[in-house]
Amino acid sequence: MSRLSAEDRRVWIVIAVITVLGALFIPFSQIVLGVNYTYTVRTVATGGAILGLVTGVLGCFAVLRQESLMGDALSHAALPGVGIAFLIAGRDLSVLLIGAGISSWIGVQFIRLVLNTTRIKQDTAMGITLAAWFAAGIALLAYIQGRADASQAGLNTFIFGQAAAIVESDVWLISVISLISCGVLMLFWKEFKLVTFDPEFAGANGFRIGLINVILSTLIVVAIVLGLQLAGVILMVGMLIAPGISARQWTQKLNQMVILSGVFGAFAGSLGAVLSAVDADVPTGPMIIVAAFTIALISIGFAPQRGLLWKLIRRQSDQRRFAAQTTLRDLYKYANSHGEASYPIPNSLILGIGGSTASLGLKKLLQRGDVKQKNDKWILTIQGIQVATEDAYNQQLWDVYRVYGDELGVPLIMEDRQKPIEDVLPDDAIIRLKQKLNEGLT
Amino acid sequence: MYGLESLIIQFLMTFFTREEINFFLRDPQNTAIIIGCLIAISGALLGTFLLLRGMSLTSDAISHTVLLGIVVAFMIMTSVFGQEPNTSSPWLIIGAALAGVTTVVLTELIYKSGLVKQDAALGLAFPLLFAISIILVSRFVEDVHMDEDAVMIGEIGIAWANTNSHCFENCTTVTIERDDELADITRQCFNCRDLGISPRDEGAEFSEICTNCGTYSPGQAWQAGLVDEEPLLVFWPESITVTALMTLLTIGFVTLFYKELKLASFDESLAKALGMRPSVMHYALMILVSLVAVGAFDAVGSILVIAFFIIPPAAAYLLTDRLSLMLIYSAIIGSAGAFFGYGLARGEFLGIFNIDDGLAFLNRVFDLGLLERWDSSISASMVLMIFFFFLLSWILSPKYGLVSTIIRRANQRRRFNDQVVLGHIYNHQSTDREAIELTTDDLYQHFRWSQSKMKLVLGRLRASNSIHVVNNIIQLTPRGEAHVKLFRQENLATESTVN
Numbered sequence: 048m049s050r051l052s053a054e055d056r057r058v059w060i061v062i063a064v065i066t067v068l069g070a071l072f073i074p075f076s077q078i079v080l081g082v083n084y085t086y087t088v089r090t091v092a093t094g095g096a097i098l099g100l101v102t103g104v105l106g107c108f109a110v111l112r113q114e115s116l117m118g119d120a121l122s123h124a125a126l127p128g129v130g131i132a133f134l135i136a137g138r139d140l141s142v143l144l145i146g147a148g149i150s151s152w153i154g155v156q157f158i159r160l161v162l163n164t165t166r167i168k169q170d171t172a173m174g175i176t177l178a179a180w181f182a183a184g185i186a187l188l189a190y191i192q193g194r195a196d197a198s199q200a201g202l203n204t205f206i207f208g209q210a211a212a213i214v215e216s217d218v219w220l221i222s223v224i225s226l227i228s229c230g231v232l233m234l235f236w237k238e239f240k241l242v243t244f245d246p247e248f249a250g251a252n253g254f255r256i257g258l259i260n261v262i263l264s265t266l267i268v269v270a271i272v273l274g275l276q277l278a279g280v281i282l283m284v285g286m287l288i289a290p291g292i293s294a295r296q297w298t299q300k301l302n303q304m305v306i307l308s309g310v311f312g313a314f315a316g317s318l319g320a321v322l323s324a325v326d327a328d329v330p331t332g333p334m335i336i337v338a339a340f341t342i343a344l345i346s347i348g349f350a351p352q353r354g355l356l357w358k359l360i361r362r363q364s365d366q367r368r369f370a371a372q373t374t375l376r377d378l379y380k381y382a383n384s385h386g387e388a389s390y391p392i393p394n395s396l397i398l399g400i401g402g403s404t405a406s407l408g409l410k411k412l413l414q415r416g417d418v419k420q421k422n423d424k425w426i427l428t429i430q431g432i433q434v435a436t437e438d439a440y441n442q443q444l445w446d447v448y449r450v451y452g453d454e455l456g457v458p459l460i461m462e463d464r465q466k467p468i469e470d471v472l473p474d475d476a477i478i479r480l481k482q483k484l485n486e487g488l489t
Numbered sequence: 490m491y492g493l494e495s496l497i498i499q500f501l502m503t504f505f506t507r508e509e510i511n512f513f514l515r516d517p518q519n520t521a522i523i524i525g526c527l528i529a530i531s532g533a534l535l536g537t538f539l540l541l542r543g544m545s546l547t548s549d550a551i552s553h554t555v556l557l558g559i560v561v562a563f564m565i566m567t568s569v570f571g572q573e574p575n576t577s578s579p580w581l582i583i584g585a586a587l588a589g590v591t592t593v594v595l596t597e598l599i600y601k602s603g604l605v606k607q608d609a610a611l612g613l614a615f616p617l618l619f620a621i622s623i624i625l626v627s628r629f630v631e632d633v634h635m636d637e638d639a640v641m642i643g644e645i646g647i648a649w650a651n652t653n654s655h656c657f658e659n660c661t662t663v664t665i666e667r668d669d670e671l672a673d674i675t676r677q678c679f680n681c682r683d684l685g686i687s688p689r690d691e692g693a694e695f696s697e698i699c700t701n702c703g704t705y706s707p708g709q710a711w712q713a714g715l716v717d718e719e720p721l722l723v724f725w726p727e728s729i730t731v732t733a734l735m736t737l738l739t740i741g742f743v744t745l746f747y748k749e750l751k752l753a754s755f756d757e758s759l760a761k762a763l764g765m766r767p768s769v770m771h772y773a774l775m776i777l778v779s780l781v782a783v784g785a786f787d788a789v790g791s792i793l794v795i796a797f798f799i800i801p802p803a804a805a806y807l808l809t810d811r812l813s814l815m816l817i818y819s820a821i822i823g824s825a826g827a828f829f830g831y832g833l834a835r836g837e838f839l840g841i842f843n844i845d846d847g848l849a850f851l852n853r854v855f856d857l858g859l860l861e862r863w864d865s866s867i868s869a870s871m872v873l874m875i876f877f878f879f880l881l882s883w884i885l886s887p888k889y890g891l892v893s894t895i896i897r898r899a900n901q902r903r904r905f906n907d908q909v910v911l912g913h914i915y916n917h918q919s920t921d922r923e924a925i926e927l928t929t930d931d932l933y934q935h936f937r938w939s940q941s942k943m944k945l946v947l948g949r950l951r952a953s954n955s956i957h958v959v960n961n962i963i964q965l966t967p968r969g970e971a972h973v974k975l976f977r978q979e980n981l982a983t984e985s986t987v988n
Contacts, residue, residue, distance in 0.1 A: 288612050
């Protein structure tokens with residue numbers, strides 16, 4: 048068995064936790080919320096999970112390409128297509144989805160056209176398309192509502208989403224389209240990865256960027272159109288990008304991010320669908336968004352390394368380390384100026400020089416055993432003197448590097464005095480620096 | 490608010506009679522168009538600055554959050570103070586505007602944390618806030634003016650019906666108290682329902698309730714038949730007052746701080762250096778956008794309002810390079826959209842085409858069985874008309890329009906071709922390669938052009954008397970030579986300045 052890196056392990060732990068939470072939610076909802084897992088609720092939950100999975104997976108690319116708001120414009124732009132498809136063919140889900148897809152695809156092309164032929168910027172172009180297409184959709188739906196037949200009732204679910212509208216045949220349709228989308232994604236994995244992270248490099252290597260972009264944005268349109276049933280046009284963007292943003296906080300690798308995002312999306316999708324099935328008053332879209340956003344909030348706050356909490360902890364430990372180093376230098380300098388490194392320094396003196404940094408640093412040094420306290424005076428221990436001497440020598444080497452670096456032909460590096468210079472420069476360069484330092488001293 | 494309305498009406502009464510005003514406002518079309526134009530003007534003025542500052546989608550952000558502010562303020566007022574406020578209540582407006590500004594600040598904080606890109610921060614925050622407000626609306630608020638549909642499209646079509654009455658003559662306010670002779674007192678069992686008994690049963694307790702006590706405004710008193718003389722009333726839709734106030738505020742802000750806004754939008758550093766505090770302007774703008782979004786909520790809902798902010802300035806941006814003209818154009822485009830939008834909702838497209846006929850035609854050709862009467866959302870139709878005017882200015886704008894751009898690019902291409910050919914001839918004529926390079930039949934090969942293209946270019950040059958053909962060899966005329974020399978001089982001049 049190959050050893051997993053810490054990061055890989057973390058991703059699997061998160062996936063396991065989410066799965067367990069999902070499994071625990073079923074008895075919880077039965078007992079506490081009184082959800083009865085009837086045939087309908089099971090269908091709705093399955094549909095929600097599959098839709099969440101596929102939008103989460105494809106949404107990763109929208110997030111990474113910084114096209115989150117494009118998702119917003121696209122989902123709004125799907126609405127008139129739904130109306131026209133209904134007028135032509137009636138309420139058949141596959142036809143409505145095709146209509147939605149075509150309409151939002153026309154929206155993308157319109158944005159491109161405006162960008163290419165005028166000086167209007169992207170955000171404005173998206174705003175125009177979003178508002179105009181949405182208004183067209185609303186106007187059409189208002190016209191449809193004037194009709195005598197009552198079957199238009201289902202169309203409003205496209206605005207805020209309604210899980211209860213999903214029936215078994217819909218789940219099959221959704222599953223097949225999702226499978227095809229994921230298949231295409233795997234087939235073009237390398238190309239999508241390259242185009243997302245470094246389009247210029249991809250172009251220079253002979254990949255057809257235009258074509259790949261079209262395939263990728265078509266996949267995103269497919270994900271949006273599928274999700275409309277569940278989240279509705281207004282909130283679809285949240286369902287598309289929130290899982291991706293959450294997953295991004297946990298990992299640096301694209302494949303892990305995509306898997307994790309799919310899991311988050313599936314969890315949020317089924318959770319929202321079940322919760323809204325409890326109460327017919329609440330549309331599904333908002334519930335899913337709240338679930339997905341909660342995951343995103345937890346991820347942004349607590350994900351290891353990137354999370355805000357970890358950043359805070361890291362900043363504090365950096366601050367303490369810096370304070371300890373500065374204080375150690377001060378102690379060493381003043382002790383030496385009195386002839387010996389173990390000369391006791393009065394507390395008032397060192398606090399007077401360093402202020403709050405000094406008190407923080409002394410605490411840290413005492414903890415490390417670099418100093419000891421005796422009658423309000425601080426004395427460097429043997430270990431402390433050794434650390435301070437090494438640090439002073441390191442600083443001297445850095446000084447030599449700065450002044451004579453070019454002259455000695457030492458490779459140019461970024462100057463980071465916090466690090467031992469031996470770690471950043473090759474051995475032969477260190478030898479030359481040390482020689483120069485010795486010459487200077489004699 | 491009420492006092493302000495009276496002032497406006499008194500002002501109008503100097504020009505029109507009471508009947509004229511009432512008659513005018515009772516027509517749904519007039520009220521809807523007035524409100525639409527007012528929203529369009531304030532949206533267009535503010536949107537212009539948003540567009541120039543690259544913040545168009547911030548209006549999207551604000552309009553989403555404002556909804557949350559309205560809903561929360563609504564719920565607080567209903568549950569704590571026990572009264573249902575209408576959406577023009579000043580507390581609601583202030584609360585919602587605060588919510589809008591807070592969101593802008595919050596999004597800025599989110600992306601400054603560096604974990605989430607700016608677009609993703611917007612895409613994350615607004616759906617969430619909107620989702621929360623929808624859950625609150627659908628679950629906890631039960632009010633005719635607050636449902637999902639009103640959130641989507643507003644109620645501009647019925648704004649005329651929601652009026653305050655203002656009295657000018659024969660104004661008698663009637664107050665009925667318990668001991669008045671007019672008071673209608675009935676006995677009512679107040680514990681029957683709790684105990685599940687009928688009033689005849691034992692243990693039923695009664696209280697005396699006055700069913701018609703209270704204060705009657707002159708209009709109500711007349712309707713209830715409490716006064717003999719009909720009061721002279723003006724019925725004034727209150728949506729007009731709110732939107733008019735927002736529009737006045739916007740116009741005042743833009744005219745007063747025109748210079749500051751202009752500088753802060755185009756050159757923030759210079760504004761800062763001159764001590765103008767562009768960030769104050771930034772937040773003032775955000776507050777105004779929130780206020781206008783709240784004011785427009787009643788009429789056009791919380792999503793369509795962004796169209797009034799974004800589309801008219803974008804159209805004006807394609808028509809002019811001057812800020813003052815851009816403000817005026819976008820206000821005109823927005824108002825025109827609102828004006829013709831009402832007709833569109835009823836099926837009249839600019840008065841030249843009737844959608845009903847179009848639907849009938851579709852039915853005839855494709856047999857779709859469509860309803861042949863177009864009756865649609867007024868606010869959405871206004872947005873569509875504004876979008877139509879955007880398309881017009883996009884296609885026809887003399888400077889940045891689609892047509893003029895295509896013509897300009899074609900002209901450039903033509904001029905470039907002419908110059909290349911002239912330059913080629915200039916380089917080779919009267920040299921020994923002349924016979925190879927400059928024959929009329931083979932010239933196209935040296936350029937790797939198609940034969941027909943070369944024929945076209947040569948024809949044009951000959952027509953402008955720049956070249957002539959001698960023994961099948963092309964030569965420059967003096968005029969053509971002068972042209973080449975001038976061109977080379979200009980090029981040398983630019984080269985020397987570049988170097």
